[in-house]
Amino acid sequence: MLDSDVVLPADDDDFAKFKQLCxxxxxxxxxxxxxxxxxxxxxxxxxxxxxxxxxxxxSDVSAGTIFDVVHDTEYRRKWDHDMIKMDEVCKICVNNTVSYYAVKCPTPVKPRDVVFLCSWIAYPNMREPKEYIMINKSVSHSDFPPKSNMVRAISLVTGYHIRPTGPNSADFTYLTQFDPRGKLPKWVVNKVAEFFTPKVIYRIHKAARKYVAWKQNHNPRLKPWLWPEQCRLPMAKPGQLSAKVDEVETIDETSAREENGTNGGTSKDPIVVSEDEEED
Structure with a gap:
């Protein structure tokens, strides 16, 4: 495998560049x-x-709770109703893991899936964090090749910058450069900013408000994103991962009509919301 194919964990420069963009x-x-x-x-x-x-x-949820919500795969199954499947696959170090995520899209647009490296850090440390950063980017895994019934999307960069402003308040930034691939109609692309992204924020906020109560009854001490000794994911094997994204056939989806709406998007990398969903 060439050096350019090797999947490396995010380093301080990667987190600094992401924060600068935010x-x-x-x-x-x-x-x-x-x-x-x-x-x-x-x-x-x-x-x-x-x-x-x-x-x-x-103003009503802590930075730590938001950080938990974007990590907790089990909780995601409760509130991400458009998720088809999510698997945490392997790790390359304590704060860099690889996951697979598949999500429904409105007919006639095909479902999307993505394999991504998730990297996170808290500054100056997890015990007294003044900010959290989480970054996702697409990679390839030999056990998760593209499927014929889905379009393999690419996350060039997707992530969150979370900064506490008080014991129960936080500033939150969501940043993404996400290529859904396929031959999508122009209206789908144009509506991402005006429709989808605000819904991402509202859905995360709504989930965060309910998380503490939910977590008390669902393995309350299990948070491997905070305590790496709890992580049971296997180490990535040589040859399994590649930094090069999978090559896929371009699928023509231009028959999609605007009245169908759109509900596709990204979280722990992707988060998807329905058009009629509103913030409480």
Whole structure:
């Protein structure tokens, strides 16, 4: 395997670059501002996929709870109703794991799936965190090749920056550059910023408000994202992982009509919401 194929854990530079994107002020074009959520897009060099950023603040949930929600796969099965499947596959170190995620899309758009490396850190440490950062990016795994009934999407970068502002409040930034692949109609792409991203934020907020009560009855001491000694995932085997994303056939989905709406997207990498879902 070539060095360029090797999947490496995120390092301090990767987290610093992600944080810089979350906090940068220049060249962003605002496309949505409502209910304390601001969404903006930014063109990236050498890519036709825009970078998208949503910024908000929560006054009724802690930063630690939000961090738990975006990690807890078991809880995700309760509130992510469009998820088809999610498997935590392996790890390459204590704070870098590989997962598979598949999600439903509205007819006639095919379901999407993604294999991704999830990397996270708390500064200065997990005991007294002043900020949390979580980054996801697509990788390939030999046991999870593309399927004929799904389109293998690519997360160029997706993640969260969470900063506590009090014991029960936090600033929250969601940033993504996500390529759904396939030959999608233009309206689907255009609606991502104006429709999907705010719904991502509202759904995470709603899930976070209910998490503490739920967790008390569901393995309350099990949080391997905080305590790595609890992680039972196997180490990745040589040759299983590649930093190169899988090559897939381009599927024409231009028969999709605008009245169908769209509910596709990303979390622990992807999060998907329905069009009629509103913030409480």
């Amino acid at each position: 906090e940068s002020k220049e060249s962003w074009s605002e496309c949505y501002s409502k209910k304390n959520v601001t969404v903006a897009t930014k063109h990236q060099e050498n890519s036709n996929v825009k970078l998208l950023r949503a910024v908000t603040s929560f």
